[in-house]
Amino acid sequence: MSMTILTVDDSRTMRDMLKVALMEAGYRVIQAVDGQHGLEVLEQETPQVIITDINMPKLDGFGFIENVRRDQRYLGIPILVLTTESSPEKKNLARRAGATGWIVKPFDSAKLVDVVRRVAA
């Protein structure tokens, strides 16, 4: 069975792009439109990797990551942050929340897949 990746992003464009890039690389993709929805999706299925945006309505990426990390069921799932921001402060926040890695938008499909492959190994 192919590996499942959860993408959390409020932008349909980004969700589509991620889906295309990841599916072409052979991954199965499930999606959520914000952090809150991401947690709901996790109730249904546990992915092997999570990719999340930061700026989202309802529950932002930091809050989402913190929630995931607090939950024993999702122990050790790599969470990659995908965002346009690259300031050290934001990275620090993401790291403290429990992110595994950081990818800056706009992303290159090949590199994205490469990063996913590495954390998912």
Added chain:
Amino acid sequence: MDTMAAIRETFFQECEEQLGELEVGLNAMEEGVADSETVNAVFRAVHSIKGGAGAFKLDRLVRFAHTFETSLDLIRGGQLASSSSVMRTMLRSADLLADLVKASRSDHPVDEARVDAQIAELKALAEEAKEAPTEANAGGGDADGLDFQPVLLAIDDLGETEPQAARYAIKLIPAPDLYRKGNETVRLLRELSRMGEFRVECDTRHVPTLDALDPEGAYFAWRVELTTAEDEAAIHELFEFVVDDCELEVVVDRAGVGAATAEASAPAAAAPLAPFVAAPSFASPIASEPAESIEAVAAANAVEPEKAKVEAAKPDAGASPATIRVDLERVDRLINLVGELVINQAMLSQRVLEAGLARSSSVAAGLGALEQLTREIQEGVMAIRAQPVKPLFQRMSRIVRELTDATGKVVRLRTEGEATEVDRTVIERLADPLTHMIRNAVDHGVERPEVREAAGKPAQGEVKLSAAHRSGRIVIEVSDDGAGINRQRVREIAIKKELIAPDAQLSDGEIDNLLFMPGFSTAQAISNISGRGVGMDVVKRSIQALGGRITIASRPGQGSVFSMSLPLTLAVLDGMVVKVADQTLVVPLTAIVETLRPKAGDVHALGVNARVISDRGGFAPLIDVGQELGYRRDAADPVGSVVLIVETEVSTRCALVVDAIHDQRQVVIKSLEANYRQVAGIAAATILGDGRVALILDIDTFVARTNRSAAGQEPLLAAVG
């Protein structure tokens, strides 16, 4: 469409939505009624556009969105107050952003000077905010500007050896949190191994006995010897996301390069720390933990397939409503087919009725169910073309904004019922008349602030735009709280322009309706806003062309309401089916004011051929439809016939003579042009329940044509079968 083109299309659609959110949010902020979520949503809208634009390399859009976003972030962070002048800059920026999106979508050039000017304006605001002694300024480089360089960081490829190899001794002692956050020592070590000559040792001395072991604990320590051309920063970057969750020590040992290489080629068993030497594919921490915890993991995994099943049923549930894109042409083809289906079903019903089958028969019952289904399919298909009026309304708010800037009036646009859905074509064709009416409302309706205050009204005027469904139609209203129609002045102008007789007795309503007459304009001085050569007559004609009606209500000192009632779709029409010389015709219901059976005394001859009928104290010319269309040589006697009083934009009222009224019903419009050719006076055709074609009259052109043919022209149609 390839995938990227499809996603690009999605991006632009999403942009439209974001621009809508942006506008609504900014307006709320300007009015001071925005909560923090609104401010966040505004920021997010611009942020999202920037993100997507970056993906499609729309650099100009990215550049402007970035500057815009930076200013919005300052407002969000409280460093920049959302004063009305600041908000005006933001709204103007939103307008420019919308224009840039549009330009990017169609690959049109943009006014660079305008972009630069707006960027300068935004930057000036940002500068102000920085100088202001409020809170600390947010994140230097990132907030500052245009230097944003998309880069892929963290666990990026760090390959390539060659120049200046150095030897590093790296010590790594993970804390439990490192694993909890989804990181793995195995991955980090593998990354390191890719950087050059690599040797690793694992120190297992701290692994406790089984009873003391915490399955989620971290007990290993690692020592790595790495010879690489990469610099120390590259190594640190690799650990960027774990530095808080481990003890890390990186020591450079340049002198040892040669030795390290030599050593590396020696058998691994020579390693000093001994317990075991790991190749890049050694066991992960979980696998090397005791059996107990492995079972726990296995048990957890066993639950998963069941979860997966539940998930499969709702992959994107709760997400924004799923959409598919379909060519408009396909939808129209479907609508056409459903139209045929409706006609066929009606024909079938009629045949069954003619066959004399009992209503209780199973055929009749089945037909009843079919009729119900057909109607539902028709409604469903029509709904595909329906779109909310929101984007249209949003465009209007921009117009009001531009007008307030141009006129010095203070006007706020309030919208209601934006979710109301109407046929896409109706929306498209409503844009111009609506724009004109909004312009009128601001330009002629709302008074100047000082005038308003003198009249005891708030200085800020209000224009309200609302949409609602009412009995199968959509009603759109444009109202203002201005001075109302100056009837005295309207009357004077109408007399001066010879639109009415100087002694005409007109009710208030009739005076108001003079605004719709061709050639009427109340503007004292023709401003470049509403006086563009088109008057309310053009608005009225556009609305009528859509099968709609427009009415005015006005109260002096309190304002005016322009109310438009429109069909939900252009595919069906409410018509009156009439008989004329054994032919069946359909007259659009919207054009008919009243129907009557004239008495002998009502009809008066006027010259040799012309006749008129008394109508509400005036006279309306009688037009014999059968004669005009060439169905019969001589006009029928109006007495004993049925007269339809219709209203057109040219001559206010006309009386059409037909033989009989059949019934009123919805008919499916079939294009005459597509199936035959254009015929003056005929709008389209339809197919009736008995399978016969019926022409639908176009009242405006029919009457206009009739006025000319009075001079002895050919009939409109030679023969129609």
